[in-house]
Amino acid sequence: MKKHHRLNDISKNATNQLDEINLDELIPLPPPYDKTDELPAVKTLTDEQKQRLVDNLDGFSALALPQPKDKEEEKKYIKQFISGLNKLLSKQNNWTFLQPLLLSLEYCAHCQTCSDACPVYIASGKNDIYRPTYRSEIFRRLIDKYTKRGGKIMTKLKGTDIDLNWATLSRLYELAYRCNLCRRCAQTCPLALDNALIIRELRKLFSQELGWAPHELHEKGTVLQLEVGSPTGMKPAVAIDNLKFLDEDFSESLGFKIETPWDKEGADILLLHSAGDILSFPESVMAFTILCNAAGINWTLSSDGPGYDGVNYGLFYDDVQLAKIAVRHAQIAKKLKVKKIVIGECGHEHKALITVADRLLTGDLNIPRQDVMTFLEGIVFGGKIKFDLSKNNFPVTLHDPCNIVRNLGIVEPQRRILRYLCPQFREMTPHGVDNYCCGGGGGLSVISGVNFTDWKVNVSGRMKLKQILEAFADEPGPGAKKYVAAPCLNCKLQLRDIFKYYRAWEKSGIMCGGIAELIVNAMVDIKKPYINWNDV
Amino acid sequence: MSGYFWHVFIISIFFVFLAVMVYRIVAILRMPVHLRWELAPLPHKKEKKKDGGSHFEQYTYSEKTHPKSLVAIIVFMAEEILLFKGVWKNNRTLWPFSLAMHYGIYLVVLSLVFHFVNAMLLISGESASALDSLQAVAAVIALAGYILGTAGGVGLILKRMLDADLRNFGSFPVYFRLVFLAAIFISGIIAWFYTGNFALTMSVFTHDLFTLNTAITTNMPLTVHLIILLLFVLYLPFTDMTHFITKYFTYHAVRWNDEPMNQKMAAGLDRLKSQTSTWSAAYTNPGKTWSQIATEKHKDEKTS
Amino acid sequence: MAKIELAGLMLEVDEHGYMQEPDKWTEDIARAYGLKEGVTELTPDHWKALNYLRSYYLANGICPMIRRLIKETGFTLKQLYDLFPEGPANSACKWAGVPKATGCV
Numbered sequence A: 001m002k003k004h005h006r007l008n009d010i011s012k013n014a015t016n017q018l019d020e021i022n023l024d025e026l027i028p029l030p031p032p033y034d035k036t037d038e039l040p041a042v043k044t045l046t047d048e049q050k051q052r053l054v055d056n057l058d059g060f061s062a063l064a065l066p067q068p069k070d071k072e073e074e075k076k077y078i079k080q081f082i083s084g085l086n087k088l089l090s091k092q093n094n095w096t097f098l099q100p101l102l103l104s105l106e107y108c109a110h111c112q113t114c115s116d117a118c119p120v121y122i123a124s125g126k127n128d129i130y131r132p133t134y135r136s137e138i139f140r141r142l143i144d145k146y147t148k149r150g151g152k153i154m155t156k157l158k159g160t161d162i163d164l165n166w167a168t169l170s171r172l173y174e175l176a177y178r179c180n181l182c183r184r185c186a187q188t189c190p191l192a193l194d195n196a197l198i199i200r201e202l203r204k205l206f207s208q209e210l211g212w213a214p215h216e217l218h219e220k221g222t223v224l225q226l227e228v229g230s231p232t233g234m235k236p237a238v239a240i241d242n243l244k245f246l247d248e249d250f251s252e253s254l255g256f257k258i259e260t261p262w263d264k265e266g267a268d269i270l271l272l273h274s275a276g277d278i279l280s281f282p283e284s285v286m287a288f289t290i291l292c293n294a295a296g297i298n299w300t301l302s303s304d305g306p307g308y309d310g311v312n313y314g315l316f317y318d319d320v321q322l323a324k325i326a327v328r329h330a331q332i333a334k335k336l337k338v339k340k341i342v343i344g345e346c347g348h349e350h351k352a353l354i355t356v357a358d359r360l361l362t363g364d365l366n367i368p369r370q371d372v373m374t375f376l377e378g379i380v381f382g383g384k385i386k387f388d389l390s391k392n393n394f395p396v397t398l399h400d401p402c403n404i405v406r407n408l409g410i411v412e413p414q415r416r417i418l419r420y421l422c423p424q425f426r427e428m429t430p431h432g433v434d435n436y437c438c439g440g441g442g443g444l445s446v447i448s449g450v451n452f453t454d455w456k457v458n459v460s461g462r463m464k465l466k467q468i469l470e471a472f473a474d475e476p477g478p479g480a481k482k483y484v485a486a487p488c489l490n491c492k493l494q495l496r497d498i499f500k501y502y503r504a505w506e507k508s509g510i511m512c513g514g515i516a517e518l519i520v521n522a523m524v525d526i527k528k529p530y531i532n533w534n535d536v
Numbered sequence B: 001m002s003g004y005f006w007h008v009f010i011i012s013i014f015f016v017f018l019a020v021m022v023y024r025i026v027a028i029l030r031m032p033v034h035l036r037w038e039l040a041p042l043p044h045k046k047e048k049k050k051d052g053g054s055h056f057e058q059y060t061y062s063e064k065t066h067p068k069s070l071v072a073i074i075v076f077m078a079e080e081i082l083l084f085k086g087v088w089k090n091n092r093t094l095w096p097f098s099l100a101m102h103y104g105i106y107l108v109v110l111s112l113v114f115h116f117v118n119a120m121l122l123i124s125g126e127s128a129s130a131l132d133s134l135q136a137v138a139a140v141i142a143l144a145g146y147i148l149g150t151a152g153g154v155g156l157i158l159k160r161m162l163d164a165d166l167r168n169f170g171s172f173p174v175y176f177r178l179v180f181l182a183a184i185f186i187s188g189i190i191a192w193f194y195t196g197n198f199a200l201t202m203s204v205f206t207h208d209l210f211t212l213n214t215a216i217t218t219n220m221p222l223t224v225h226l227i228i229l230l231l232f233v234l235y236l237p238f239t240d241m242t243h244f245i246t247k248y249f250t251y252h253a254v255r256w257n258d259e260p261m262n263q264k265m266a267a268g269l270d271r272l273k274s275q276t277s278t279w280s281a282a283y284t285n286p287g288k289t290w291s292q293i294a295t296e297k298h299k300d301e302k303t304s
Numbered sequence C: 001m002a003k004i005e006l007a008g009l010m011l012e013v014d015e016h017g018y019m020q021e022p023d024k025w026t027e028d029i030a031r032a033y034g035l036k037e038g039v040t041e042l043t044p045d046h047w048k049a050l051n052y053l054r055s056y057y058l059a060n061g062i063c064p065m066i067r068r069l070i071k072e073t074g075f076t077l078k079q080l081y082d083l084f085p086e087g088p089a090n091s092a093c094k095w096a097g098v099p100k101a102t103g104c105v
Helices: A007-012 A047-052 A073-089 A098-106 A118-125 A132-147 A151-158 A168-175 A184-188 A195-211 A218-228 A236-254 A276-280 A282-294 A320-335 A347-359 A372-380 A411-419 A452-460 A460-471 A488-503 A504-508 A514-523 B005-029 B070-082 B085-088 B095-122 B128-162 B172-194 B198-210 B220-238 B240-255 B264-271 B288-292 C028-035 C044-060 C066-073 C075-084 C088-093
Strands: A270-273 A340-344 A396-398 A481-486 A509-514 C003-007 C010-014
Touching: A007 A132, A007 A168, A047 C003, A073 A132, A073 A168, A073 A195, A098 A132, A098 A195, A098 B005, A098 B240, A118 A452, A118 A460, A132 A151, A132 A168, A132 A195, A151 B172, A168 A195, A184 A195, A184 B085, A218 A320, A236 A276, A236 A282, A236 C066, A270 A320, A276 A282, A276 A488, A282 A372, A282 A514, A320 A340, A320 A347, A320 B288, A340 A347, A340 A372, A347 A488, A372 A411, A372 A514, A396 A411, A411 A514, A452 A460, A452 A488, A460 A488, A481 A514, A488 A504, A488 A509, A504 A509, B005 B172, B005 B198, B005 B220, B005 B240, B070 B085, B085 B095, B095 B128, B095 B172, B095 B198, B128 B172, B128 B198, B220 B240, B240 C066, B264 B288, C003 C028, C028 C088, C044 C066, C044 C075, C044 C088, C066 C075, C066 C088, C075 C088
Parallel strands: A270 A340, A396 A481, A481 A509
Antiparallel strands: C003 C010
């Protein structure tokens, strides 16, 4: 059911919710998830939280924004926002993305071609507040009004006047975190404009000027990573200890010695995992160890923080942290004298390190960086490991992480692997560069404050769940165990949240994991099954 | 209108048009080099795979240089400009109106080129038969353009007013330019039918323009049409309808810009990074240069 | 920052109810958390897990991996879910006064 909102509504009634989510208004899911009364109730803010936090958008809070104390505080933030707008549009403070931003702001034809491409907008049943252009157009009009000469008069004359008050500001802030930065909108825009970029810049304004950013991305994200080595809080010694434990544990259960190398100077490859995998999906990390060793690759991990954690949340919300972390990663690789950095199964790490930060790594920091898909492809088809193709004889489908596939155009290598090693591999629809985001993109995967997870599993992840169920429609029940290959930790976390919420393992026998585990599962030398269906 | 009115009017408008267009393009060209933000598929790589694969798929990518494919770019642009492929795929109900209106513009512009060619033939005094044929073609193209443009322009106005998805995003400037465009096409139809031999009249008019003939004449409907058209040409460079040129930049400078680092770029980047940041949040280290901020030292931690 | 009352103390917690001041933890707090999730008594099995979690956290600054917890306590994952309704990460860590895990976990 379509819901229309006038752009001006954002500035009205600061204490009322702009809209609310009703499960019946979202697009329907295939059975057995089609009966909304059989699904868990959506978590809402408690009365105590509603007193303390701002709740004026859609009934969800990603950011736990505290209510302002008084009108003075509101005015202060509004003033800061305007000063931030000016900095965002200046060469001095935003040379990093000035040209793309200005072009996207100036040339929108308001044709709405991008809206139907947005998974969040479609999943919500076409609710205007989730339209890519809703946020961008409001932002655009604020820029026109508050930064251009004569803006206040011109926008009144043009009928594009939006008041920048607390309602607008607080709602825009939350809205900025209802976008996955998946860039499907950018892909479809006939003028090559990019709404995801506009939203990223909006987030940057909030962070770099007002100091507003989700603490999961900032204080407990990039700041923690720069301080101790990883947003997980894992210090180098703990990382080494954890890997040692895993080496021993897996060696014991698989029956041969598995050892992960650390700090090997002059190695060919520095492998840059997302360290969260060590804690949440250790079989993925160990799979890489097993494969690299079996293929005779001269590789290493680095214990020099953040050299063992390749994530770079700065990509999602600012330039300062993005630059600091990318430079640190390159410096560590340089110090270790490795020939190349290979990025692990982490989507945004690919975009951050291979393309976006490319122009930040000048001089001798410009170390070659390689993606995980071609790396694994080289291992699988390199001839050094023997595979038994019957070991992966269960339905497998492939989720395409936005940052690797849509952004970098790396589409075929992972498919060649899966077609070779998984006799029941099938594509979901759409797939490749047209695939949908898992719903956890843009950093949303690690943001779970208040009741945001419920929004992610119901709204932003809805298209993905639908795709997965449709891909497995030939064997829907729990009796057939089915694997969603998702070569990105943030995607796996989002899928894990979705599957847990809908009890997808119990009802449909679906679990997710990376590609490395599938490869190891097919190795002739691994006598026991590597993929543990009971560990769900 | 006689004397030098048309000459002065038209020349001034074209000068303003050119000056503002050049100013806008130069403004874009002078924007600083930005961080990479490309998006697959990149149609200009010769190793392009049909499903959007890129050169990253060859894992020695950092060791090779990757030539561009002009053919792929031209094919992509042609599909967009002539077929509006993106709008067809993703916004089908808008497609017929958008296509009609844009073809109205293309054909009218084309007809102007024909009028110019015919005027040159008149000046040279040659090929009377060629002139006749070309004028016939010009007349057809002009009328087709006016009709299509009217259908598209009026259609777009109605679509934007009646379609709830589009209505919220309309505003005075959006409707104003559509009305302006529709006025060009409608006045064009009227002028075409009112004027006895439209193409001949336009050839002579253009001829008189270039030969600075003060006896240059038009009839009332044609005068109205030309004035609306010329005022639009004056208005256009001040709006985002200049996307017909700036599309080049949104594609080449951003979407398809995956140029790896080279010396010239590195020098430019070093200059940019030596600017000072003045953001307010404490963690951004205001007052330091971008280089300093990115390479700020922190305590080196080898063990816990 | 939210506040809740547990075992007679006003504690600062995050939006999911995890303690933000780990040094204020007491065993009574663990019992109070358990009660909130419907576990009326903490058995020696509970304490085995909670004590291991807390001592690991104090030594290393984060929660231990699930595998480690399983190996050190001897419990299977299913047994852990039987003891702690929301599981090791969402219940046990909370009851042990260990902050919620951050980052991609």
